[in-house]
Amino acid sequence: MRILLTLLISILLISSSSALLFERLENGNDPGDYANSINVESAQTFTIGTVGSNQSFILTSVSLFARATTVNNNLTLTIRETNSTGYPVGNNLTSLNKLYNQTNATWIAFNFTSNITLTRGTKYAIHLTFLDGNPANWQNNTNGYGGGNVFYSQDNGTTWLNQSNLDWIFRVYGNLGANISIILLSPSNNSVISSDIVNLVASANPSNGNLTNATFFLWNSTGTLIGLNRTTVTGTTTNTTNASFSGISNNGSSFKWNTLFCSRNNSGFSLCNFAASNFTFRIGSQEITNISNLTTYETESQSFFVNFSSPLALIPVSADLLYGDSSYTGTITQTSANNYNLSALIDIPIGAGSKTWLFSVTYGNGNMQNLSSHTQVVAPINLTLCSSDPQNIAYYNLSFKNETAAQQNVPAILSSSWSYWLGSGTSNKTLTFINSTENFAYTFCFSPGNKTVTTSYSLIYDNAESQQRTYAANDEEITNSTTQKILYLLPTSEGIFVTFQVINVAEQAVSGALINVTRTSDGVNVGASLTDAAGSATFFLDPDVSYTFVVTAEGYEDFTTTITPTQTSYTITLGSGASQQANDYSQGISYVIKPTDRVLNNDTTYNFNFTLSSSFWEVDSFGFILKNRTTILASTSQASNGGTVSVNLNTGDQQFIIMEYFWIIDGNYTNATTTWSVYRLTDDQFSVMRFFTDLRAYTSQGIFGLNQTSMTIIVFIIIFFITGFASFKYGITSPAAVSGILFALVAIFDVGLGMIANPVSSVTNFPTVIIGVIFISALVREALN
Amino acid sequence: MELEYIMHKKGQTLFMAIIFAVAIYMFGMLFINFLMPEVTTFRVDMGCSDISISDGAKLTCLIGDIAIPYGIWLIISTAGGLILARLVL
Numbered sequence: 001m002r003i004l005l006t007l008l009i010s011i012l013l014i015s016s017s018s019a020l021l022f023e024r025l026e027n028g029n030d031p032g033d034y035a036n037s038i039n040v041e042s043a044q045t046f047t048i049g050t051v052g053s054n055q056s057f058i059l060t061s062v063s064l065f066a067r068a069t070t071v072n073n074n075l076t077l078t079i080r081e082t083n084s085t086g087y088p089v090g091n092n093l094t095s096l097n098k099l100y101n102q103t104n105a106t107w108i109a110f111n112f113t114s115n116i117t118l119t120r121g122t123k124y125a126i127h128l129t130f131l132d133g134n135p136a137n138w139q140n141n142t143n144g145y146g147g148g149n150v151f152y153s154q155d156n157g158t159t160w161l162n163q164s165n166l167d168w169i170f171r172v173y174g175n176l177g178a179n180i181s182i183i184l185l186s187p188s189n190n191s192v193i194s195s196d197i198v199n200l201v202a203s204a205n206p207s208n209g210n211l212t213n214a215t216f217f218l219w220n221s222t223g224t225l226i227g228l229n230r231t232t233v234t235g236t237t238t239n240t241t242n243a244s245f246s247g248i249s250n251n252g253s254s255f256k257w258n259t260l261f262c263s264r265n266n267s268g269f270s271l272c273n274f275a276a277s278n279f280t281f282r283i284g285s286q287e288i289t290n291i292s293n294l295t296t297y298e299t300e301s302q303s304f305f306v307n308f309s310s311p312l313a314l315i316p317v318s319a320d321l322l323y324g325d326s327s328y329t330g331t332i333t334q335t336s337a338n339n340y341n342l343s344a345l346i347d348i349p350i351g352a353g354s355k356t357w358l359f360s361v362t363y364g365n366g367n368m369q370n371l372s373s374h375t376q377v378v379a380p381i382n383l384t385l386c387s388s389d390p391q392n393i394a395y396y397n398l399s400f401k402n403e404t405a406a407q408q409n410v411p412a413i414l415s416s417s418w419s420y421w422l423g424s425g426t427s428n429k430t431l432t433f434i435n436s437t438e439n440f441a442y443t444f445c446f447s448p449g450n451k452t453v454t455t456s457y458s459l460i461y462d463n464a465e466s467q468q469r470t471y472a473a474n475d476e477e478i479t480n481s482t483t484q485k486i487l488y489l490l491p492t493s494e495g496i497f498v499t500f501q502v503i504n505v506a507e508q509a510v511s512g513a514l515i516n517v518t519r520t521s522d523g524v525n526v527g528a529s530l531t532d533a534a535g536s537a538t539f540f541l542d543p544d545v546s547y548t549f550v551v552t553a554e555g556y557e558d559f560t561t562t563i564t565p566t567q568t569s570y571t572i573t574l575g576s577g578a579s580q581q582a583n584d585y586s587q588g589i590s591y592v593i594k595p596t597d598r599v600l601n602n603d604t605t606y607n608f609n610f611t612l613s614s615s616f617w618e619v620d621s622f623g624f625i626l627k628n629r630t631t632i633l634a635s636t637s638q639a640s641n642g643g644t645v646s647v648n649l650n651t652g653d654q655q656f657i658i659m660e661y662f663w664i665i666d667g668n669y670t671n672a673t674t675t676w677s678v679y680r681l682t683d684d685q686f687s688v689m690r691f692f693t694d695l696r697a698y699t700s701q702g703i704f705g706l707n708q709t710s711m712t713i714i715v716f717i718i719i720f721f722i723t724g725f726a727s728f729k730y731g732i733t734s735p736a737a738v739s740g741i742l743f744a745l746v747a748i749f750d751v752g753l754g755m756i757a758n759p760v761s762s763v764t765n766f767p768t769v770i771i772g773v774i775f776i777s778a779l780v781r782e783a784l785n
Numbered sequence: 786m787e788l789e790y791i792m793h794k795k796g797q798t799l800f801m802a803i804i805f806a807v808a809i810y811m812f813g814m815l816f817i818n819f820l821m822p823e824v825t826t827f828r829v830d831m832g833c834s835d836i837s838i839s840d841g842a843k844l845t846c847l848i849g850d851i852a853i854p855y856g857i858w859l860i861i862s863t864a865g866g867l868i869l870a871r872l873v874l
Contacts, residue, residue, distance in 0.1 A: 701836045703840045704844070
């Protein structure tokens with residue numbers, strides 16, 4: 001479809017913008033008779049409208065039918081205006097030089113690119129000169145053209161002679177040169193539309209003629225035409241028109257559009273033009289407002305807010321704030337069907353300068369779009385030892401005193417490490433300051449001087465007379481109201497090292513616990529330290545002074561004690577914290593399971609119940625599952641803090657009933673099992689019959705090579721020996737008696753126990769039958785005897 | 786005189802034998818009751834119902850099957866033997 005349309009348009013354009021033959025004299029009757037010399041100028045005048053269409057046109061080419069007289073004739077052709085009497089003495093409009101050496105007469109074309117316009121009904125002249133004096137033979141015609149004729153001058157154009165009865169063979173080509181200036185207005189190139197309806201707007205200004213219509217074209221990113229809208233427009237000057245397209249499916253890719261305007265001039269010629277290039281746009285979200293600070297500081301907490309509209313087909317599901325090189329998760333809030341708020345609260349990362357931020361939205365179809373980008377200037381923060389501006393606003397002043405009665409000011413060396421931030425602490429800067437020269441005070445300044453800084457730091461300080469002490473603090477806020485910190489040093493001769501080990505009730509070392517030591521009498525802080533991996537911290541203390549120790553650790557209750565440190569080591573046991581996490585979920589749990597008999601009867605319905613009570617935990621739910629070794633038979637549960645759950649179950653042919661009972665506390669699942677045996681009371685499970693039943697079953701498959709045949713042989717041997725023993729022992733010689741014993745044994749092993757293979761399958765228990773017949777025969781025979 | 790003495794003594798031993806026999810029978814049967822679930826467990830665990838088990842397992846199952854009857858026979862023969870021995874001797 002697009003190809004056909006393009007072809008049609010091309011045809012229209014070609015028909016209106018390709019060269020047309022206007023004035024011409026194409027047939028000569030006097031070949032090659034007119035020659036020019038270097039001193040002779042000649043011209044052929046022509047009047048637009050004499051032969052061709054009487055309309056203005058842009059000259060494109062002039063062709064003359066001639067031949068060269070020598071090799072490399074050098075001809076200059078000029079289009080010149082004529083005077084009121086038709087003489088070729090007017091202004092030169094355009095000129096072209098051509099070197100040709102065609103000795104056979106042919107059309108010689110002079111193609112002009114100067115785009116001069118020749119006005120309708122006006123006479124012009126084709127003026128010729130030869131640069132090298134070599135004339136050309138020009139085919140001519142006597143009075144063949146009515147709009148002009150040949151002129152020549154032999155005095156370099158001062159005077160001209162009119163050869164009124166002579167015309168050259170010539171052709172004048174041009175095009176109408178009509179043009180339509182088209183401007184694509186909306187949507188602008190590379191723009192984003194947040195509406196499901198696309199409204200294309202363009203304007204056109206025809207240079208020649210009246211506008212007739214405009215056709216809007218809309219293509220997808222692959223060049224497939226997806227929309228076409230033709231409207232009627234009129235006007236000879238700028239005219240703006242538009243067309244709407246709706247229901248465009250969008251997968252986040254771009255679209256292209258252009259407009260074809262057509263006009264028609266007074267001569268009926270049509271001209272259609274597209275705008276010089278297509279415009280591209282995308283359907284997506286458009287940011288409406290954004291709120292953020294234009295400037296901020298490193299580590300400062302900043303919020304970013306954007307309100308945007310989105311086409312109904314695009315549903316944002318997540319958004320990330322892209323700040324510099326970092327990405328942070330944002331929050332989406334829908335305010336209306338196609339309007340959303342995005343927000344994010346972050347600590348500005350380290351690094352001063354201009355930072356670009358934007359929200360990147362992910363839609364439900366998986367596509368992503370970056371909304372408008374913005375800039376925020378990040379100023380640095382700095383905590384250092386005070387110096388010149390801007391590091392001249394004191395935030396923290398550190399000085400030292402002796403921990404003696406006089407509390408003299410003393411100098412000390414200092415080794416410190418700081419972590420400081422303005423926001424929540426997720427982004428922070430660090431400072432390491434070490435001074436090995438004793439000073440009475442150290443003053444730290446912060447810039448900018450109007451901010452509250454949160455800092456965690458550790459200080460190690462001592463001097464020549466004292467032992468080293470440490471002081472640490474976490475999350476301490478300091479401002480330009482200078483924090484005065486006085487640290488105390490104890491002379492070496494007056495103190496001892498005391499080690500404190502912090503453990504929990506399970507006697508496990510607690511590392512990272514903060515031990516803060518102050519003098520009980522005056523609250524003077526003499527040190528603070530975090531326990532190491534072994535849970536230990538060491539302080540240099542005066543054994544004659546009472547100190548208060550406050551131990552804090554996450555997950556434990558604060559511990560406070562007062563000690564006069566006469567020992568070199570102490571153990572501090574931290575009790576369970578406010579948020580104790582016990583892991584014994586059986587604590588305080590009691591339960592009763594029924595039935596209490598461990599052996600159940602088969603084919604009997606029992607009520608299986610589980611009664612649970614908790615004296616310590618809050619049970620979320622409890623219950624049980626009844627199953628055999630492979631299949632769940634029944635289950636029940638109850639979401640309450642204790643109680644009874646029960647299920648009636650018939651034992652059927654089960655051999656075991658297993659109950660898996662459980663309770664759930666704070667998502668922790670605890671379970672155990674109990675088992676009942678089920679045995680059958682009505683069958684021969686524990687009789688000798690079971691033995692022979694299994695023996696029969698096993699020999700049918702074979703057991704240690706013993707099959708039914710071999711079992712029959714064994715039975716035969718047993719019968720033989722029993723019969724023989726009885727006969728021998730008790731003197732039984734009567735055939736009837738012997739056959740009776742035989743019949744009884746065969747009947748037991750065959751009918752009773754099924755241990756004798758039946759050779760005649762058509763007769764049930766054939767061995768018994770045949771021995772029975774023999775026994776009856778012997779009886780009858782003996783009775784007759 | 787001596788014969789009566791002998792007869793009285795024999796009657797007393799028989800009475801005691803009967804009491805012992807009854808006691809053995811009672812306790813024996815009580816013990817057999819405890820064996821029954823174990824035999825059931827044994828049969829289930831050995832898979833005696835499945836004839837595709839190994840020959841050794843089959844033999845073990847047969848021995849387990851005869852255990853209860855053998856125990857009952859043992860108890861009855863012990864108790865009966867006690868009584869019969871006093872009657873005969």
